[in-house]
Amino acid sequence: MIKEDRLWDHLMALAKIGASKEPKEGITRLAYTKEDDEAKALVTKYMEEAGMEVRQDEVGNLIGKRPGKSPDEPGIMIGSHLDTVFQGGKFDGALGVLSGVEVAHALQEEGHQLNRNLEVVAFTDEEGARFSTGMLGSQVVTGKLEANVLDKKDQDGILYREALQEKGFDPEKIHQARREKGSIAAYLEMHIEQAVQLERKKVSVGIVTGIAGPRWYRFTVKGESGHAGSTPMHMRKDPMSAAVKLMQAIEEIVSARENTVGTVGQIEAKPGGINIIPKEVIFTLDLRDSVDSERMAAEKAIKDKVKRLEEDFGVKIAMELLHNLDPVLCDEKIVDTAEESAKELGIESLRMVSGAAHDAMNMASITSIGMLFIPSFKGLSHRPDEWSDKKDCGNGAKVLYQTVKNLDRKMFI
Ligand SMILES: [Zn+2]
Numbered sequence: 415m416i417k418e419d420r421l422w423d424h425l426m427a428l429a430k431i432g433a434s435k436e437p438k439e440g441i442t443r444l445a446y447t448k449e450d451d452e453a454k455a456l457v458t459k460y461m462e463e464a465g466m467e468v469r470q471d472e473v474g475n476l477i478g479k480r481p482g483k484s485p486d487e488p489g490i491m492i493g494s495h496l497d498t499v500f501q502g503g504k505f506d507g508a509l510g511v512l513s514g515v516e517v518a519h520a521l522q523e524e525g526h527q528l529n530r531n532l533e534v535v536a537f538t539d540e541e542g543a544r545f546s547t548g549m550l551g552s553q554v555v556t557g558k559l560e561a562n563v564l565d566k567k568d569q570d571g572i573l574y575r576e577a578l579q580e581k582g583f584d585p586e587k588i589h590q591a592r593r594e595k596g597s598i599a600a601y602l603e604m605h606i607e608q609a610v611q612l613e614r615k616k617v618s619v620g621i622v623t624g625i626a627g628p629r630w631y632r633f634t635v636k637g638e639s640g641h642a643g644s645t646p647m648h649m650r651k652d653p654m655s656a657a658v659k660l661m662q663a664i665e666e667i668v669s670a671r672e673n674t675v676g677t678v679g680q681i682e683a684k685p686g687g688i689n690i691i692p693k694e695v696i697f698t699l700d701l702r703d704s705v706d707s708e709r710m711a712a713e714k715a716i717k718d719k720v721k722r723l724e725e726d727f728g729v730k731i732a733m734e735l736l737h738n739l740d741p742v743l744c745d746e747k748i749v750d751t752a753e754e755s756a757k758e759l760g761i762e763s764l765r766m767v768s769g770a771a772h773d774a775m776n777m778a779s780i781t782s783i784g785m786l787f788i789p790s791f792k793g794l795s796h797r798p799d800e801w802s803d804k805k806d807c808g809n810g811a812k813v814l815y816q817t818v819k820n821l822d823r824k825m826f827i
Pocket of ligand 1: 495506507540605772
């Protein structure tokens with residue numbers, strides 16, 4: 415049986431590691447630091463109390479294992495992360511790892527041996543707060559790490575390879591942490607929602623159907639510079655006016671779609687004088703959806719608008735794709751099993767999309783994935799006042815536990 419109080423006590427104990435003396439400055443627990451070591455030591459203790467065999471792989475992912483009846487079959491993995499952003503909160507990542515440990519603990523107390531192995535993983539450096547590369551641990555496990563990552567520097571000029579060495583890891587061997595496709599039967603991750611859908615609908619558990627992938631664009635709108643006083647409005651080729659119309663159109667195109675979101679996060683006018691019609695306006699767009707065809711349909715609508723605005727304003731608009739991460743769908747069987755599991759327990763659930771990226775996104779390239787969300791107070795996250803209720807944490811862990819049991823049983827039918 416899941417013990418809500420124990421899970422909560424573990425969460426609060428972990429939250430003390432890296433906590434600033436000033437509560438409003440939150441928790442800073444970056445990868446490969448003293449705080450990270452302390453967090454791993456505490457979670458190792460919890461894993462051992464839950465009867466797990468504990469090890470760290472070649473890149474520093476902490477892994478607890480509870481062997482199943484068929485230890486050579488691909489097992490079930492539950493994961494998330496222990497690192498935080500600068501001045502982060504108590505729940506992001508920590509909840510996923512500790513609820514995995516709680517699942518193992520409950521199995522041990524019930525004397526229930528699963529058919530499959532159960533692994534609980536705390537992935538290293540998910541937030542990317544130290545080396546500006548997110549989801550490092552799960553990138554290594556899935557063989558996705560870019561070659562130049564080892565030479566990235568943190569704020570103090572320490573290279574990633576040096577940080578690894580300092581903690582006793584060999585940078586040339588981190589790839590050995592890789593897990594082959596098919597070697598894991600299912601990967602599950604429980605996380606705070608970091609948005610407000612569950613809170614607004616007063617539902618304890620969200621069942622994630624897919625994780626949105628970002629496409630990043632840069633728009634460069636080129637017009638004609640001129641005097642702000644002497645150029646009549648009808649004679650202008652003003653890239654700012656065109657850019658504003660385009661941004662407005664993007665907002666409308668995206669809002670009209672069900673799950674698509676779009677964000678203009680940066681804007682720059684050149685030369686950038688108060689009394690000069692700009693020559694050039696550059697702005698960015700982050701476009702996301704969990705379904706690729708939806709994302710592409712939004713992109714097409716934006717491209718059509720670009721053409722019309724070029725004609726209307728006599729400007730040239732370049733739309734460049736800077737970065738793309740494909741969206742990932744959760745496994746339908748896992749989604750159904752999680753939903754049934756919640757129902758069995760009498761806990762209300764809601765299907766939803768994850769707007770934020772998680773380790774599960776990487777894991778999807780080597781196994782079937784599923785994710786559970788629990789409500790976040792006002793959707794606040796990556797900040798000291800990030801909060802989730804004890805009851806919701808407990809309910810999420812209960813659904814996770816039941817999902818693991820049901821998946822394990824189904825895998826042998
Ligand atoms: Zn997280």
